[in-house]
Amino acid sequence: MTDASERTFPLPSEITDVPGAENWASMYPAFTRFRPGDDQRFWFYNSMHFPEPMPAFDAITAEVPYTAIGANTARLFAFPTTLGIEHRIVNGRVYITANPVLDEDEVARRLQEFERRAGHYYENWDDIYTGWKARIDALIREVDDIEVPALPELDDLDAITSARGYAQNHLVRERWHRCIDLFSMMWHHHTELLMLGYGAYVVFFEFCKTAFPEIPDQMVARMVAGIDVIMYRPDEELKKLARLAVELGLDDVFVEDARADAILAQLEARGEAGSQWVKAMDEARDPWFNVSTGDGFYHHHRSWNDDLTVPFSALPRYVRLAKEGDPLLRPTEQLQEERERIVAEYRSLLQTDEDRAAFDQMLGLCRVVFPYVEDHKFYCEHWFTSRWYAKLREFGALLQRFGVVEQADDIFHLQHYEVDQALADVMLAWAAGGSVVSAEHVQAVVADRKQMLATLAEWNPPPALGPVPEALNDPAVKMLWGVTSETIEAWATAANVSGNEIRGYAASPGVVEGTARVLRSVNEIGEVLDGEILVATVTAPSWGPVFGKIRAAVSDIGGTMSHAAIVAREYGMPAVVGTGQATERIRTGQRLRVDGDRGIVTILDGDGR
Amino acid sequence: MSRPGQATELVRRLDQLGTNDRPEVGGKGASLGELIRTGIPVPPGFVVTTRGFLRALETLDPGAELRARIGQLPPDAAAADPTIRPLRDRILGAPLPDDVRDAIVAAYRELGADATPVAVRSSATAEDSAEASFAGLQDTYLWVRGAEDVVEHVRRCWASLYSLEAVSYRRQRGLGEDGLAMAVVVQEMVDARCSGVMFTCSPTTGDPSVIAIESGWGLGSAMVSGEVTPDALVVSKVTGEVVKREIAVKTHWHRMDPSGHGVVSEEVPEDLQARPCLSESQLTALTRLARRVEQHYGCPQDIEWAIPTDAGETDIVLLQSRPETVWANRPAQPVAAPKPRAFDHVLGVLGGQARHRGDDR
Numbered sequence: 009m010t011d012a013s014e015r016t017f018p019l020p021s022e023i024t025d026v027p028g029a030e031n032w033a034s035m036y037p038a039f040t041r042f043r044p045g046d047d048q049r050f051w052f053y054n055s056m057h058f059p060e061p062m063p064a065f066d067a068i069t070a071e072v073p074y075t076a077i078g079a080n081t082a083r084l085f086a087f088p089t090t091l092g093i094e095h096r097i098v099n100g101r102v103y104i105t106a107n108p109v110l111d112e113d114e115v116a117r118r119l120q121e122f123e124r125r126a127g128h129y130y131e132n133w134d135d136i137y138t139g140w141k142a143r144i145d146a147l148i149r150e151v152d153d154i155e156v157p158a159l160p161e162l163d164d165l166d167a168i169t170s171a172r173g174y175a176q177n178h179l180v181r182e183r184w185h186r187c188i189d190l191f192s193m194m195w196h197h198h199t200e201l202l203m204l205g206y207g208a209y210v211v212f213f214e215f216c217k218t219a220f221p222e223i224p225d226q227m228v229a230r231m232v233a234g235i236d237v238i239m240y241r242p243d244e245e246l247k248k249l250a251r252l253a254v255e256l257g258l259d260d261v262f263v264e265d266a267r268a269d270a271i272l273a274q275l276e277a278r279g280e281a282g283s284q285w286v287k288a289m290d291e292a293r294d295p296w297f298n299v300s301t302g303d304g305f306y307h308h309h310r311s312w313n314d315d316l317t318v319p320f321s322a323l324p325r326y327v328r329l330a331k332e333g334d335p336l337l338r339p340t341e342q343l344q345e346e347r348e349r350i351v352a353e354y355r356s357l358l359q360t361d362e363d364r365a366a367f368d369q370m371l372g373l374c375r376v377v378f379p380y381v382e383d384h385k386f387y388c389e390h391w392f393t394s395r396w397y398a399k400l401r402e403f404g405a406l407l408q409r410f411g412v413v414e415q416a417d418d419i420f421h422l423q424h425y426e427v428d429q430a431l432a433d434v435m436l437a438w439a440a441g442g443s444v445v446s447a448e449h450v451q452a453v454v455a456d457r458k459q460m461l462a463t464l465a466e467w468n469p470p471p472a473l474g475p476v477p478e479a480l481n482d483p484a485v486k487m488l489w490g491v492t493s494e495t496i497e498a499w500a501t502a503a504n505v506s507g508n509e510i511r512g513y514a515a516s517p518g519v520v521e522g523t524a525r526v527l528r529s530v531n532e533i534g535e536v537l538d539g540e541i542l543v544a545t546v547t548a549p550s551w552g553p554v555f556g557k558i559r560a561a562v563s564d565i566g567g568t569m570s571h572a573a574i575v576a577r578e579y580g581m582p583a584v585v586g587t588g589q590a591t592e593r594i595r596t597g598q599r600l601r602v603d604g605d606r607g608i609v610t611i612l613d614g615d616g617r
Numbered sequence: 618m619s620r621p622g623q624a625t626e627l628v629r630r631l632d633q634l635g636t637n638d639r640p641e642v643g644g645k646g647a648s649l650g651e652l653i654r655t656g657i658p659v660p661p662g663f664v665v666t667t668r669g670f671l672r673a674l675e676t677l678d679p680g681a682e683l684r685a686r687i688g689q690l691p692p693d694a695a696a697a698d699p700t701i702r703p704l705r706d707r708i709l710g711a712p713l714p715d716d717v718r719d720a721i722v723a724a725y726r727e728l729g730a731d732a733t734p735v736a737v738r739s740s741a742t743a744e745d746s747a748e749a750s751f752a753g754l755q756d757t758y759l760w761v762r763g764a765e766d767v768v769e770h771v772r773r774c775w776a777s778l779y780s781l782e783a784v785s786y787r788r789q790r791g792l793g794e795d796g797l798a799m800a801v802v803v804q805e806m807v808d809a810r811c812s813g814v815m816f817t818c819s820p821t822t823g824d825p826s827v828i829a830i831e832s833g834w835g836l837g838s839a840m841v842s843g844e845v846t847p848d849a850l851v852v853s854k855v856t857g858e859v860v861k862r863e864i865a866v867k868t869h870w871h872r873m874d875p876s877g878h879g880v881v882s883e884e885v886p887e888d889l890q891a892r893p894c895l896s897e898s899q900l901t902a903l904t905r906l907a908r909r910v911e912q913h914y915g916c917p918q919d920i921e922w923a924i925p926t927d928a929g930e931t932d933i934v935l936l937q938s939r940p941e942t943v944w945a946n947r948p949a950q951p952v953a954a955p956k957p958r959a960f961d962h963v964l965g966v967l968g969g970q971a972r973h974r975g976d977d978r
Binding site for chain 2: 087088089115119122123126127130131204207208210211214215218219220221222223224227350353354357358359360362363365366368369370372373517519603605606
């Protein structure tokens with residue numbers, strides 16, 4: 009292997025503006041800009057969370073998480089070898105770097121604090137997690153309850169009779185800020201237990217890899233993974249609804265390729281049975297349809313609740329299966345038994361009693377922390393974030409009503425700091441009885457940015473920038489960055505890979521051949537045909553139902569614990585994840601071989617792009 | 618070294634043997650017998666015991682005169698050929714004592730029709746470190762037919778003990794000639810559709826949770842001779858899942874010579890070359906066999922197997938199992954010691970274990 013330090017990636021200062029999008033920097037705050045000193049540091053493109061150029065507002069999904077995660081490791085728990093993460097945006101792409109602690113005395117000092125602080129959390133994990141869920145529930149309720157001021161012609165009479173003392177335009181900014189603050193609080197909660205949870209997993213993972221050098225990553229994951237994971241619930245709810253449709257004699261309504269609104273209209277025409285089914289669905293919708301079609305880092309990742317396409321494209325198949333007598337139940341007991349059998353076998357293969365004792369401890373700790381690790385995504389990225397974007401759209405609708413923007417969603421082409429100004433314009437106009445002043449300016453900015461985003465999407469960002477550091481193998485850094493010397497090696501050689509092979513993580517075993525269906529947006533999910541191979545940038549839990557149709561899954565983003573990997577294993581189909589480029593290189597209709605044993609996707613006809 | 622005093626029979630059937638018979642029938646013979654005892658499919662056969670060998674030498678080298686001379690050769694025995702040649706020639710050509718000859722012929726006839734094809738293979742009797750005295754003597758003759766030929770090839774196995782290389786080897790290591798003896802396994806020939814080896818731990822990392830399987834078309838000799846790169850698979854013992862799968866282009870295979878005697882190397886038909894040798898169900902069957910054998914012996918095994926052309930898809934036979942030596946001989950290194958509290962493991966690793974105080978190993 010070549011010395012990692014000899015690898016060269018472009019320096020941040022060498023990145024030039026994409027022609028046609030020279031003004032990209034106007035979309036983001038000044039604190040996200042590369043500066044000359046950054047050339048001395050190693051940055052990598054966070055394609056896992058930010059696979060597309062950032063719309064101006066969506067840059068908050070980098071700003072806020074990094075304020076929280078860095079504070080968690082650097083200031084709250086005092087991780088000994090690492091502080092927090094810095095991020096920069098160039099040509100719309102988010103690059104990050106972690107700040108290591110290199111001074112040995114400082115590491116020792118921080119270690120003492122870390123042991124006390126992290127120890128407290130591990131010792132009281134269950135109680136803390138119970139409290140955590142209550143806090144997150146309260147946050148979600150609060151974001152739901154925020155009322156965007158209606159700004160009617162006259163303020164409510166109640167403002168007078170209760171001598172409230174202020175007009176409701178005051179509340180526009182206050183509530184907007186509350187939304188932003190709640191997002192920040194959610195991310196602080198999100199990271200509260202995350203690094204410690206991953207830490208337990210990393211330690212068990214390293215142990216297994218030492219004891220069993222050839223154990224697949226997925227097997228370690230399988231020993232740890234929970235069976236009753238909240239992320240499976242949305243899919244379970246769909247299956248329940250499918251069974252109900254059969255019971256109510258409504259199965260003929262659910263035909264493939266029918267639009268959600270068409271199906272709903274038909275249900276309405278079916279009287280009592282139809283309305284009973286719709287009522288059941290409405291009950292399931294809160295909270296279970298609050299699953300994002302992405303993972304909440306982009307405003308255009310809509311939830312099932314926003315767009316019923318995903319659940320309604322899955323229902324016909326489930327209804328058909330239910331009608332054929334399939335109970336549509338996950339064999340949880342069987343899965344549980346299988347998991348315990350795997351654990352027992354690996355345990356018995358260990359060579360010493362000491363190892364078995366250490367194994368028990370590490371796995372035990374993983375089992376304690378994993379309910380949080382597995383479930384927090386539903387609460388945070390899906391449930392909270394779906395509700396939050398819905399609320400922001402209400403502010404967008406207010407801007408639209410006053411003519412500042414043309415469509416409610418245009419709000420997402422303004423920085424959240426700029427939204428303050430647009431709202432101020434509305435507050436002023438309502439107060440003055442005049443009209444908004446900034447509409448022309450704002451609309452021009454929005455139009456310009458939409459065009460720039462389209463241009464930036466064509467840019468191929470280098471996987472990393474700057475000189476490669478030596479200390480890449482510190483477990484904490486590895487955990488935070490998800491990057492190792494091997495990853496960098498792979499990036500550096502990625503350009504040389506042969507034309508028809510794409511490599512990724514072997515996430516779920518097996519080899520199949522089939523026809524590719526490339527999905528860039530979940531809105532296309534209805535197009536997936538039985539027996540195709542799904543190729544997607546990332547798959548979110550809300551895509552679960554489509555796994556019933558496909559023969560294999562390939563994703564650009566994700567590791568062996570990613571959603572695509574977990575679901576593919578459960579469905580027993582091959583999966584290759586984290587390819588970085590599958591959706592770029594594969595076209596719908598091409599023949600593919602997916603080798604989930606080795607992590608290789610082969611394009612069988614043609615060379616790929 | 619063998620203790621000839623223990624051996625009483627000149628020839629013994631495989632299905633009558635077990636591990637304890639090793640001094641008399643060699644490692645290969647004993648392990649085949651042991652496998653049969655365990656209920657594992659092994660082609661039938663017999664062993665010409667060390668007693669058979671020594672009994673033959675009583676006639677071929679009366680008073681052990683030639684052997685004594687070999688034992689006195691200097692360590693640098695490069696020019697020893699004139700000393701060892703007479704003994705080798707006699708082993709190969711001089712009349713055998715009737716009882717030895719009759720015993721071999723009778724045992725062969727018991728296997729079936731007169732032209733039953735068999736494999737004739739030397740079976741070292743030494744144990745553990747003394748295995749060295751048999752280095753390079755793992756002779757195998759395939760597709761041997763007829764009693765005459767069988768006797769002939771048994772003699773070839775015996776003679777290989779007195780090849781220049783074998784003698785030089787012993788002299789250089791100061792290994793004695795006294796009591797040196799060899800058993801020979803004669804076993805019904807398997808006309809293998811495909812064959813290979815498997816280790817019940819990873820030969821490259823020692824990982825005990827996997828089985829490494831190598832497979833090629835035809836007889837296993839093509840792989841042993843290094844003529845073809847086999848398919849290489851790593852299967853999880855725990856789930857049976859394939860962890861690694863390298864399918865090679867297998868250009869050659871060893872098959873029965875058209876004359877019916879011996880082996881010929883041929884090009885594999887083109888459509889077969891890049892095809893995996895093993896189906897999923899065959900992999901499963903192999904994995905199950907490997908685990909059974911390992912469990913029986915209680916230590917990692919190195920196993921030869923074959924799938925006969927005229928058998929069912931998963932009717933696999935084993936041709937040999939011996940203890941894996943590379944990894945088994947390494948002392949078990951604990952991976953981690955338990956700690957007072959489970960989360961101390963995390964504190965250690967995330968705390969930059971290598972850099973701080975020495976309470977961790």
